[in-house]
Amino acid sequence: MVTMYEKYLKLNIEGSHIGLEYGVGKNNYFCTPKGASVIGWAGVDGIHFCFVRGFGEMVFAVSPMNTPGNYVHPLAQNFKDFLRLLLACGHTAALEQAWRWDQAQFDGFLGENAPTAEQSVALDIIREKLSLTPMDRPFTYIKGLQAGFDYRRIKYAEDYDDFVPAEPQMPEWKVYFDGNFCGHHGRERAGKEIPLNRKFVWEDEAWNIPAVYTCSKGLVIDFYLKVPLERIRAFMDKWKLLDGSDGTDFTDEQRMQIDAENPLAFNMNPKAVLNGTGLLSSHGCGLSWNPCFPEGNGLEAQCVVQHYGLDPDQGYAIWRSAFLWKTHRKPQIKTLRVILAQDPIAISGPHFQVSLPGEQIEFTHPSTGQKYTLTVEGYERREFSARHFNVPTQEFPEHYTMLSYTILPAPPDGFLTITDCAPSDRPRQKHPGPNVLQATNEVCSIGIIGIPRGATSTASGGGNEGKLQAACSALHFEPVDAVEWRIVFHEKRCEDIGLELI
Template sequence: MNETIVKRPPWRVTFDGSFWHHPAGARSGQVLPLEKTFFWADRTWYLPAAYLCGQGLVLDLCTEAEPEAVRSFLDKWGPKEHRLTSLELTLIQAEHPLHMDLSPSLTVNGKIIGYPGGMGVGWYPHWDRNDREAQWLLEHYGLDPDKGWSIHRYCFPWATKRRPRRLSSLTLTLTPYPVPLPGPQFTVEGPGQQVSFVHPVTGQTHTLTVEEYEPQGEGDGQEDNGMIYPTRYVTLTYRLDPDLSQEAVILQDRAEGDKPYPKEPDPMAPQASCSVALFTLPEEPGLHAAASSLYFQPPKEVQWQMLLREKLHNDVTIPLL
């Protein structure tokens, strides 16, 4: 069988385009070679170039990963017999050797520019599912295909009405977001129950005390737009000693719950996704709350998974000029 050979398109960078596709009439940016390599957050980072466009500055940032780390991750989280649950997808974030949620900001001539948007691609060494356009990026920047790569493009609009005539200073600051780390798994029997755990980062021992644990919802389901949705769930309120902020701790039902189904089933229709319970967070200081997944019948037992969101690395600032 003859395979169609697609030739790599000419390299150009525009402010509103993607890596290889650009709006009609968009002007290419002026390349500013950087060739900067630095080590941060247990990873090697590479800044090959920036591009000066009329609307702003475009910056490409590459993250390197050793092939052993990528292979270990793929062996654990690669194609599975079952669809990954929302909890598994959340836990992947902390283990992915090429993933890191961060907020970049650029300081141009003393003016800070926030990050409004961008894009990214990944490269997995010796893997037959890599994207062709990712391979083209590696070839353009001369990156080692035997290593893993995450390549992100950030687009920063100028802080002034027009492009600066001269760049006297240019620095990049990377601010990582907190990542979810697995805490204890437990079931709840009722109010007063306590669960002790050690924080995976601080090493401090905390105690969770159940305040209220109640079933919610009624009926066998609720119809909406021809679909029947589950309505039963369980709410849990609790306190922590020592306390943690509302943003730092999450309790999640390890089960996906029951899926909605069509009132008049169509065997050709795609399967509906699971539904989500919405509830009001308590306003009382120190009181935390969580809700289980949704079910058609009250769950006999809920297996709770605690997630502790923690910022694992300090910000870093890289002088570019």
Template sequence: MGNVQLEREDICVMRRQKGFSEKAERPAMTGRTEVECLMEVYFGTNFWDDRKTGAPLDKVPVHGAAEGDMLAWGNRKVRIPAVYVGQEGAVLDLCICVSLPDISEYMEKWKDREYQNLSDEELEQVENESPFGGHFDVLLSLDEARLKGTFGCGTVWNPLLPDRDRDPETETLMEAYGCSREYGWVFHRNCFEWDRTPVLKPGKLECVLVPRKQSVTAAHFVTDLSDGTWDVSGKMGDGKKQERKIQLVHPVSGDTYILTILSCEAGQREGDWGDPGSDLEYPSHYQEITYTVEPDIAPEELTVQDCEREDQPRRKGAGDNDADPSILVSSTVLVPMYAMEGGKSPNVRSAYSSLRFGPVDRAEWRAVFHIKKEKDFQIQADLVHCP
């Protein structure tokens, strides 16, 4: 079945940035209600796209609006109000119901925090805890014909936000799909292309929601070169540096892993990098550690990351602490996260700190598990076409 990647939202503030600055005129109603006109779905467009070209897709209802039509997925309730089909492909809409107490508790916890001031670890926590969150991929088959996902989008209806903060497109979805205003709602739209012959009158739908992995920090540790040693546990009697071991507990299985730091050294990226001819300079100093993990675990399931972000680019000739806040360019670590130097054991991994303008003597790290907390959720439905 096809796979579609959903766009990431800033669920902390639970608002959406519109992709288009100008709105087209409302479509002519020609005897239909305004909601019916606004809910015409065209292939390749999101909830807010007014660029409607070609013919609208045919709507095929799937689940009704009654509470009994909702499907339980863990602690959430979901339903597919409709799938839209045409020669170009299919569009699937998905509604997820969110309880009011969960929304209230979440907003109360994070109300005094400024989104832009949150660390990467805090952003992960915000995303993991959000009742509107839960990123997943969508797989779709119609009459056992798999489709290829092209893109997805999402929006939120939050009953605790003022009316002025609710966009008209989400209000249209609420009305069109009969969603109760006693709850919060997440709306997803997923676009698919036919892999083979179009199925314009499908009789059976199969959809699988595949949760993405979440990042969970298991431990923090510090490496410091400023006193001539990175190993806070000291040296052994023969003068050899003692390996440092850190115990990690998997947040789902409860299994214990031992992360052993083998080495730590400062490094610098050679040469200039960035846009040729630019008057910006970029940080080049970093700290590298090598380590092993026992028992073995895939590198994509456990990573070691710097807790601090990179220094921002600055104008050439500026002072050490003169990064220009108006420069919205991200300095990216270009050294590979899992580079294996010649002669290293394949079980030895490397991690690199964020880039700095000066030597990186001290770095605070975090060990992060990337876990899948929920099982895949399969939805099957027999389809009935409206005359």
């Protein structure tokens, strides 16, 4: 009896158009299962498709570039179903990646990758010559097959473990005052956990303080914000972060907006009041759990999710704050209260150019609608002495522009900053003598203490004149004719909140 696979081969289709390229002589990979018979190649990243001895006509995808544990996935119960999936999706790319997507991502990929003319020709031949119809609900079919499959049945070559890094062991959960979410330095003893599970709502967001820890030096408090998967995916879809973008194509304004909109980036400044007395904040750390990239979450995030029993299908922004005891000995906790304050977020404002004292710029706050007038009090070119840099083999830019100004009505301190839209010039190698070898690698730019890009300073002004403030431009090797300035607003979007914990 002629199998469906044999019938397909007799069609002599150009399989590369649909991601099923015929590849005689191609070598198998370390993660190709034992007993595999390769039936086609995707043409990228070594991805190939195969039957495996002992599994009948079931079709598998093998993806060497996936993370450990995700190299092999079943796609279809038999080759006929595999072809029907191809008719429904147009290319093996959607089938191979379905394991890591949900329905919306799968549908989005199909919508953005409609079959080309060459693909349509190949698919029409399969449909007509083999009398096949597209698979109904292909994503549901694939997910159902994979959910019921026992991956332990797949066997690999003897050298498989030589290529696959050992899976890190989940460490025992211990919290140290001077440590982070995993590990610590020194010989400090782990703190004692006091479970709280203090749930609360802050600006319509679901928060929890799962526990506090009493250590020899002070108190450690864990916080986390629960973020629905749909909200994270909407954010990532908007900025096309699901496509693997590294962010290099974003402008400064876009990066600022991304930081402001990121649902997993919420910076706060917690305070702790123990037995009626405020504790001194020592340090803190944070991390996040992103369900859109489960394989990308680090071991620390996995430890937190496991210890606190969090749902891995949801997102979390997690903080740990440490506070020093006010006494030499660990005090008895009678009452404990925390006050949470959101750190201001940066909001990009208008750009402007000026050149002379007395010029005025009018601008409006994007949230409140309040109008302001900036008056230039001073505008001059300056040089920053190279003696501040103790790197004899490099030259540093020294030219910058100083802008001094007042704003009316006078805004509160920290309300805004003014920055240069252009970056500073990168340091460069000095030209040595003819007998001295020169370094050829590119030198990275550095921050310069004293006049950082966009720095502001204030000095008291009198009466209704407002405060005199200053901003420095980027540093350049040659003076620039004009500077394009950017106003950056700093805004708190959440009111402070106080919570009784004990």
